[in-house]
Amino acid sequence: MVSEELNIGLLWIDSLCIVQDDDDDKASEITSMPLIYSQATVTIAASRARNVQEGFLQDRPLMGLETADTVFELPFQDSSGNYEIGSVILLPPTDEVIEPLDHRGWSMQERFLSRRILEYGTHQTRWTCHEYMNSNAPADGFKSTRVYNNKRSDYLFIRGLEVVMTEADANRALDPVKFEAHLRFWHHLLRVYTDRSLSLSTDRLPGVSGIAALFAEVLQDTYYAGLWKSRLATELLWTRSSSSGSKLAMRPTEYQGPSWSWAGINGSVQEMILPKSEAADNDFKVIDCQIHIRGRAPQPLKGHFGAVDSAKLIISGRLQTAELRRETSSLEPVEIQFPRTLSGKLKGILAARVTLDCIQQGPATSSGNPAEVFLLKVIAGPDNARGLVLRRTQQGEYSRIGTFTLGFGYAAGFESESLDTSRKRYDRDFAWLGRGDLQTITII
Known part of the structure; x- marks a missing residue:
């Protein structure tokens, strides 16, 4: 009509x-x-x-009569010289609908x-x-x-x-300033998009693929299931948004994206925007990305758009073994610990803040007992180190379960430390993280 x-x-x-x-x-x-x-x-x-x-073409509800809002109509007299009597209508605040x-x-x-x-x-x-x-x-x-x-x-x-x-x-070609401006714009759109709902959670990537295809042309970059190739080190550090609340959701039972992409979970996410002083770790390198797109549609040369059936990210970097522990009453991890010594004693608590992506099946997020995890250092700055928290699958590959930030006073109980003590702890933990084995792994 x-x-x-x-x-x-x-x-x-x-x-x-x-x-x-x-x-x-x-x-x-x-x-x-x-x-x-x-x-x-x-x-x-x-x-x-x-x-x-x-x-959507039916009559709209009348304000004050068919809605809960109150509307006032008051008499009004024009003081311009005509002195005509009329009326004014007072509406409730409607700055946002x-x-x-x-x-x-x-x-x-x-x-x-x-x-x-x-x-x-x-x-x-x-x-x-x-x-x-x-x-x-x-x-x-x-x-x-x-x-x-x-x-x-x-x-x-x-x-x-x-x-x-x-x-x-x-x-x-975009100059660096415009490139960063458009990338920030994409991140803003992504936060708005992931805060919305989908009837089918498997549409998480298809639902934004049209915008992604447009940005691929503008950025002249390759799209990897929601992330951009040229900024992959920082793009991989997306986190579950605090606006989603403290309650973790279950990982979707039906595959909708790889664990290293925000498309692999539901709920609002936020991209990592790092200060200029922080850059990718020298040992961190992306070797290959293998993505299989659902359907037989021809894909643009600069990216993979649409629903993903499977994806593997092959990375080389420093990998350290650690233990993840949380209290029974909390879904968030309380601490990451150094691995146990030969005597069975823990070597200490890592001064790191951890954000889990979701609740997953298996021991990696079980309460009470510590679970083995692997820390992959991605970013190394003068005062911070950031990376991925992984668990190993039965096939010998790895799956992302969250992110970590190593820094001053980040672990529970360290907030009241003196600056000197916190600095020494960070230097110790940073050195330990850097002693991880240089490995080439596959993250699914």
Whole structure:
């Protein structure tokens, strides 16, 4: 009906135009998402609808009558000389309205890639395009200006698309400053995206693949199942976001990405942005990355997009054996310990902060007894060392279970140490970490 009123004869609906139970068709169409949305005349967003049965063209609820909000209408007399009696309406604060569509993972890609959006919201019908990026963009309803939405981030998406498309069209090498700016922009989008939900958790990579394909052209970089090749050392240090709460979720039972990628878990994540003084450890090297994409769709040369069936990251670096211990009442590890001596005694506690990715089957995150883990040093700075916490699989490969940061006072009970004592402890622990065997391992 909307497209007919706009006199647009062709309408694309992804749930109908993509064969949902055909992996090959989904993989093929997903790679076309940047073209479909960026070249569409307009994208119609049914933001107010909670599901496909609810619809979005029905009458909106009346403020104060059909909603819990209170609306006041007060008499008003014009003092300009006409002295006409009228009325003014006082509305409750509505600086932010979170729409049902704003919680869905797939909708972020649609909004980012679209040049023009006609959005049917709970209280407003809004128009968004390059010409209207501020709060004065056209909108109807109970407020003369468009309501702000942090999850929707209209300005970020529209302005970001304009900049990214300009760089992609230019097809020239980015200077380092612009490269870092676009990489930070990607990280921001990733935080917004992973904070949303998906009906199928296996869509975690496909749901952002259109944006990733666009950024691959802009960054002129290779995409490794959610991470960028040129920054792989820091990209590997993503962590579960604190905004997800302290409660750990179970690792998904169905494969949705490798353990070394944020796609392998659910929930919000944040990328590691390091100070310039910290760089990849001299012994850390990425030797190869083997990714098998689901379906038979041809993949771009600069990356692997879409759902991943399997992925292996082959890395060379310093690997140290340690023990992970946590209390029964806590899902977070309390401490990482040096391995036991021949006499069976522990050599001490490592001054490291550990963030687990999720709850996993097996002893690596069991409570009470310590479990054997392996620390892979990735970043080495003057005052910090960062890396991955791994466990070994039965096949002799490794799986990521979290990250660690070695630094002053990071371990429980060390916060009150003097600066001199903390420095000595860090130097000891850093030296121990550097004595790990130089190995070539495969992380799945």
